[in-house]
Amino acid sequence: AAHQAVNLHECLDLITRLSRHAGKIIKSRINQKKTIETKATSIDFVTETDQEVEKLLIEGIKQKYPNHKFIGEESFAAGIKEKLTSAPTWIIDPVDGTTNFVHSYPNVCISIGLAVGGEVKLGVIFNPVLDMFFRAIKGEGAFLNDEPIKVSGVKNLSDALVAVEFGSSRDEDFRSIVAHNINYLAKHAHGIRAAGSAAWNLAQVARGAIDLYVEMGIHAWDMAAGDIIIREAGGSVMDPAGKEFDLMKRRVLGSSSIEIANEVYPNLQQYYPEHD
Ligand code: IPD
Ligand code: CA
Ligand code: CA
Ligand code: CA
Helix, strand or coil: CCCCCCCHHHHHHHHHHHHHHHHHHHHHHCCCCCCEEECCCCCCEEEHHHHHHHHHHHHHHHHHCCCCEEEEHHHHHCCCCCCCCCCCEEEEEEEECHHHHHCCCCCCEEEEEEEECCEEEEEEEEECCCCEEEEEECCCCEEECCEECCCCCCCCHHHCEEECCCCCCCCHHHHHHHHHHHHHHHHHCCEEECCCCHHHHHHHHHCCCCCEEEEECCCHHHHHHHHHHHHHCCCEEECCCCCECCCCCCEEEEECCHHHHHHHHHHCCCCCCCCC
């Protein structure tokens, strides 16, 4: 299908500027006391910074691209539920790692993907506290602070450092699946990390510091940027049941190689969250 032509380099310039501005706001507040509200569960937090940063990003993009669409975490929570179509769509997580942000744990990222024709073509993940800026444009490689990055290429779980997350659901079935999978991974890998930010985990796979990351229950805004950044760094992104990755299905397995993904996924208990 025909879709609007988009200059990805202009888009990258704009989003680099906007996310650096937003990053200053996040960094200046991370060690301060926050006012917290909860969303879906008692540990699903939002702060005014999440909302303010999302607004700043969306308004900044709209000024230049009034016809583009947006899927943003806090807009979605406020009832603005856009579907992913072929139109240019910015998929935005203003603060990935809100629980870290609330606790002043210095691992928070802004994560922004731009999908065109239903496929992510541009991604930016920025940790403003550590000043690590990851980016990729389809076909042009992946970069951290302007240096090219590559996945580790690790092919076996027995050689891997693995990232997991525990999610924000209190559901018993979900918790037991997570526990089973983490236990399986911990039994075979070099080690397990839970950094509290999906975007961060994906970025670490892309730069070769993490060899595999799996999570079931996340959202498009957690994965959009990481998806393109890992692929451009030579890694693999698939559904945790070994199928083709679907941005809207709330599940991801990002890895340094297809071999390690194929070794791991048959041993995972599967959890299928509601989606679309
Ligand atoms: C969360 C983080 C966390 C992951 C959750 C996400 P948020 O995003 O990425 O690591 O386990 O699934 O919802 O709410 O901090 O943007
Ligand atoms: Ca959230
Ligand atoms: Ca998130
Ligand atoms: Ca968020």
